[in-house]
Amino acid sequence: MIGMVTIVQSRGRRGWRRRIALVVGGAALVLVLVVAGGAVWVLWPAGPRPLFQLPVKCGETWQLGTYPGHGDYDVDFFPMKGPAWGQPVLASFAGKVVAAGVSGSLGGRTPDNPKGARGSGGGYWVKIDHGGRWSTQYLHLLEPPMVQSGQRVTQGQQLGKVGSTGDSGAPHLHYEQRRGLMKVETYFNGGPSGITTDDREYTITVKSNNCP
Incomplete structure (x- = not known):
């Protein structure tokens, strides 16, 4: 009887080890597939750059600029005529909206209270996927x-x-x-904006060709 009990216990331990090995092996395989898939997605080349236009009305001239600490390739838009508050923001190319809502906190700055509490993040925002791994924010x-x-x-x-x-x-x-996960220099109507690094404050003026 003692010998039989020992054999049964030994077999039980071997079966348990096999199950652990299968679970660990399966988890490792899943991890490898996830990492490989992520690497393929990151390294997959982007399609041709869409013919982006300024995200403002056709024929209007706007000031585009950046400043130290703003972030490389980030562009701020200010109208050359009229108040900035409430100016229409247009899609710079066709695509699918992948985010539309609030990023961070809104704060309290409004046309009636322009010095209100400052929020965090992007506030109300939109992100559009234009295909070919290109997007705008x-x-x-x-x-x-x-x-x-x-x-x-x-x-x-x-x-x-x-x-x-x-x-x-x-x-x-x-x-x-953005091209994939990376921000890139903005192009408008087929040409580079010239706003690249945020090592200094500088501005340019550009006329919108975002026309029907």
């Missing part, structure tokens, strides 16, 4: 976006209005173009 909008996640938008369609929600010191549009 529109931050600090005045009000909740006029579009919602999952919605298809056309070039020139209004997404919201210029405001100062989130971490913003004055009403403006913070705009980004």
Whole structure:
């Protein structure tokens, strides 16, 4: 009897070890597949750059700028005429909305209270996937976006209005173009904006060709 008990216990331990080995092996395989899939996604080349236009009305001239600490390739938009508050923000190219809502906290800055409490992050914002691993982002909008996640938008369609929600010191549009996970220099109407590093403060003026 003692011998039989010993054999049964030995077999039980071997079976338990096999089950542990299978579980560990399966988990390792899943991890390898996830890492490999992530690497493929990161390294997969982007498609051709879309013909992005300024995210503002056709024919308008806007000031584009950056400053130290702003972030490489980040662009702030200010109108050359009229108040910034409430200016229409347009899609710079057609695509699918993948985010539309609040990033961070809104704060309390409004046209009636421009010195209100400063928020955090991008405030009201929109992100659009343009295909080919290209996307654009529109931050600090005045009000909740006029579009919602999952919605298809056309070039020139209004997404919201210029405001100062989130971490913003004055009403403006913070705009980004991204290739995959990386921010890149903004191009408008087929040409580079010239706004690259944030090592100094500088501005340019550009006329919008975001026309029907």
